[in-house]
Amino acid sequence: MTHWLILPILLPGMLAAILVMVTRYHRVLQRTFSLAGSVLTLALAIGLFWRASDGTIDIYQLGNWQAPFGIVLVADRLSTLMVLITAILAPLVLLYAIGSGWDERGRHFHPLFQFQIMGIMGAFLTGDMFNLFVFFEILLIASYGLMIHGGGADRLRAGTQYVLFNLLGSTLFLFALGTLYAQTGTLNMADLAVRVAALDPADTAGIRVAAVLLLLVFAIKAALLPLHFWLPASYAEAPAPVAALFAIMTKVGAYCIIRVYTLVFPTDLSLTQGLFDTWMMPAALLTLMMGMIGVLGSNRVDRLVAFSVIGSMGLLLAAVSVFTPQGIAAALYYAVHSTFAAAALFLLVDVMRDRRGDMGVHLRNAAPIAGGALVAGMFFVAAIAMTGLPPLSGFIGKLLVMTAALDHPLEAWIWTAILIGSLIAVVGFGRAGSQIFWKSHQVAAETTVPDSEADESNTPEQVPAPPVLPVVAIGGTLTMLVALTLFAGPVMRTMDATAAQLFNPAPYIDVVLTTEGKVIESGDYGDDTGGDAATAEEGY
Amino acid sequence: MELLVATAVGMLTASGIYMVLRLRTFPVIIGISLLTYAVNVFLFGSGRLLPNAPAVLTDGVDIYSDPLPQALVLTAIVISFGMTAVVVIVALGSWLANDDDMVDTPNADTEPDAADDQARAGAQS
Numbered sequence: 001m002t003h004w005l006i007l008p009i010l011l012p013g014m015l016a017a018i019l020v021m022v023t024r025y026h027r028v029l030q031r032t033f034s035l036a037g038s039v040l041t042l043a044l045a046i047g048l049f050w051r052a053s054d055g056t057i058d059i060y061q062l063g064n065w066q067a068p069f070g071i072v073l074v075a076d077r078l079s080t081l082m083v084l085i086t087a088i089l090a091p092l093v094l095l096y097a098i099g100s101g102w103d104e105r106g107r108h109f110h111p112l113f114q115f116q117i118m119g120i121m122g123a124f125l126t127g128d129m130f131n132l133f134v135f136f137e138i139l140l141i142a143s144y145g146l147m148i149h150g151g152g153a154d155r156l157r158a159g160t161q162y163v164l165f166n167l168l169g170s171t172l173f174l175f176a177l178g179t180l181y182a183q184t185g186t187l188n189m190a191d192l193a194v195r196v197a198a199l200d201p202a203d204t205a206g207i208r209v210a211a212v213l214l215l216l217v218f219a220i221k222a223a224l225l226p227l228h229f230w231l232p233a234s235y236a237e238a239p240a241p242v243a244a245l246f247a248i249m250t251k252v253g254a255y256c257i258i259r260v261y262t263l264v265f266p267t268d269l270s271l272t273q274g275l276f277d278t279w280m281m282p283a284a285l286l287t288l289m290m291g292m293i294g295v296l297g298s299n300r301v302d303r304l305v306a307f308s309v310i311g312s313m314g315l316l317l318a319a320v321s322v323f324t325p326q327g328i329a330a331a332l333y334y335a336v337h338s339t340f341a342a343a344a345l346f347l348l349v350d351v352m353r354d355r356r357g358d359m360g361v362h363l364r365n366a367a368p369i370a371g372g373a374l375v376a377g378m379f380f381v382a383a384i385a386m387t388g389l390p391p392l393s394g395f396i397g398k399l400l401v402m403t404a405a406l407d408h409p410l411e412a413w414i415w416t417a418i419l420i421g422s423l424i425a426v427v428g429f430g431r432a433g434s435q436i437f438w439k440s441h442q443v444a445a446e447t448t449v450p451d452s453e454a455d456e457s458n459t460p461e462q463v464p465a466p467p468v469l470p471v472v473a474i475g476g477t478l479t480m481l482v483a484l485t486l487f488a489g490p491v492m493r494t495m496d497a498t499a500a501q502l503f504n505p506a507p508y509i510d511v512v513l514t515t516e517g518k519v520i521e522s523g524d525y526g527d528d529t530g531g532d533a534a535t536a537e538e539g540y
Numbered sequence: 541m542e543l544l545v546a547t548a549v550g551m552l553t554a555s556g557i558y559m560v561l562r563l564r565t566f567p568v569i570i571g572i573s574l575l576t577y578a579v580n581v582f583l584f585g586s587g588r589l590l591p592n593a594p595a596v597l598t599d600g601v602d603i604y605s606d607p608l609p610q611a612l613v614l615t616a617i618v619i620s621f622g623m624t625a626v627v628v629i630v631a632l633g634s635w636l637a638n639d640d641d642m643v644d645t646p647n648a649d650t651e652p653d654a655a656d657d658q659a660r661a662g663a664q665s
Contacts, residue, residue, distance in 0.1 A: 159633075163623075164560075164565075174582075182585075187608075
């Protein structure tokens with residue numbers, strides 16, 4: 001047992017408390033602490049990833065209680081991979097928030113940010129279903145605060161929808177957990193795996209309901225088609241750094257699907273047969289198509305990017321639905337890629353919003369952007385990555401997904417949806433890019449822009465050239481995409497190993513259930529409670 | 541007793557879902573509160589209903605009620621309480637900022653453009 005495991009959760013949590021209590025009125029201190037904490041978390045995440053990279057499964061028993069009774073944190077390849085992605089994304093997003101001044105537009109940005117990181121890390125590391133619910137709530141309640149950071153009528157309305165939708169999701173999660181507990185009598189994931197496999201095949205109605213309810217809950221998080229309605233408005237209206245951080249939140253849903261359905265409800269289990277083939281795959285393909293059509297149909301860049309996130313989630317979940325080691329590995333590669341691509345795009349949209357004056361994010365004619373070449377170049381790179389054109393990682397990811405889908409019964413449908421979806425997305429992004437970056441020069445040559453009032457209450461005054469920090473932040477996310485492309489081979493080997501570990505859950509279950517916790521001498525409680533019980537009986 | 545509890549959970553859930561489907565924030569929040577009550581009772585019931593059975597180890601007792609759902613319910617109650625407070629505040633903020641308490645965004649994709657067109661028309665005329 002190693003205590004390092006809980007540090008990615010403890011560090012942001014403690015830091016957030018310090019930030020909100022001590023450095024409340026010191027902006028510089030807040031920024032320094034927050035950034036330093038994020039970098040430290042990154043170091044921890046790299047360490048954990050390193051430890052897990054040889055296939056070791058680390059376990060941390062909270063309060064030293066043995067597994068089915070106490071809560072455990074488990075770090076295997078998948079968990080540490082997701083923790084690492086989050087930890088890389090967080091400092092970049094923070095840099096942008098600091099550089100663009102977003103953290104000053106409302107109060108408590110940094111504490112909320114750290115709490116959000118805490119929740120995400122916890123959700124990735126926990127090995128207990130109810131603890132997963134609790135970490136979901138931590139990341140959600142922080143995200144509610146971040147979502148409405150800076151205020152504004154549209155953002156508050158979108159925030160209300162976001163909060164309400166997620167509250168419903170949480171309620172559903174509790175229903176699922178109740179059903180699960182009623183059927184199996186445990187909520188520890190490893191223990192669940194054992195008990196679900198041992199259930200009587202004749203009496204599985206309850207556990208099937210639980211499996212479907214859980215899938216629904218995670219599908220809400222992952223924005224699967226009939227449950228995606230919260231995403232476009234929330235992501236488009238959220239402050240840019242927050243939207244960029246939210247890029248990892250949809251992956252939390254995908255992570256949970258992968259984790260729970262490889263461990264607890266493996267595909268060879270008869271009672272959940274057909275859940276992925278019959279239901280998830282068509283839904284994922286429809287999500288992909290709908291997202292990409294939304295990209296083409298949006299008349300605002302922020303909504304366009306939000307729809308592209310839905311589209312990429314569709315592709316990711318399609319890869320998950322194939323549910324072979326190859327499919328999961330492809331899905332993981334694509335998850336890393338789409339996190340950074342979406343983050344880069346959301347940050348770029350904010351740069352455009354700041355520099356396009358009253359036209360903001362609308363796809364209308366406006367004067368050219370100050371420092372346009374740099375912004376245009378970065379948008380070009382990010383759009384190539386997001387739509388999956390060669391040479392960047394999106395193309396590799398898509399290729400991997402399509403290869404993984406080769407032997408699937410719905411192969412033709414998958415290929416068609418992915419290829420047509422990409423085509424539509426390319427057209428959509430091409431239209432947006434040319435409208436914003438090329439048409440503007442034509443507009444500037446023809447007329448001067450009419451002076452109309454700014455309709456966005458929170459549009460900041462125009463900055464002449466892009467400041468350094470935001471460019472560094474966006475450059476960082478793009479660098480990750482390039483690195484993901486250049487090192488596709490080693491990365492894919494890691495993903496393959498991760499998928500292989502997921503499809504062989506025996507060591508995971510073994511480590512969780514057989515690690516000894518603290519020993520309680522039997523009879524310790526007998527003498528004490530005996531007297532109490534006697535007095536209690538007298539009381540009756 | 542099972543029938544009674546099950547009916548209560550069902551009624552609460554049904555009314556909750558009905559309220560959640562309303563257009564304005566207040567009924568929706570009430571609906572969510574009803575749903576959280578329903579889920580709390582449901583969670584409690586997931587450990588089986590055993591009247592007059594202690595949850596803590598006691599001498600001379602053979603039948604115990606399951607203590608875990610009670611702990612889970614406690615957590616769920618605290619969380620849903622906090623969340624309801626948050627949603628009330630956010631909804632209040634939204635109402636004050638937007639001058640109406642509708643949940644959905646009217647014409648999310650077209651409204652800003654209409655405003656632009658008006659601005660443009662105003663600039664041209």
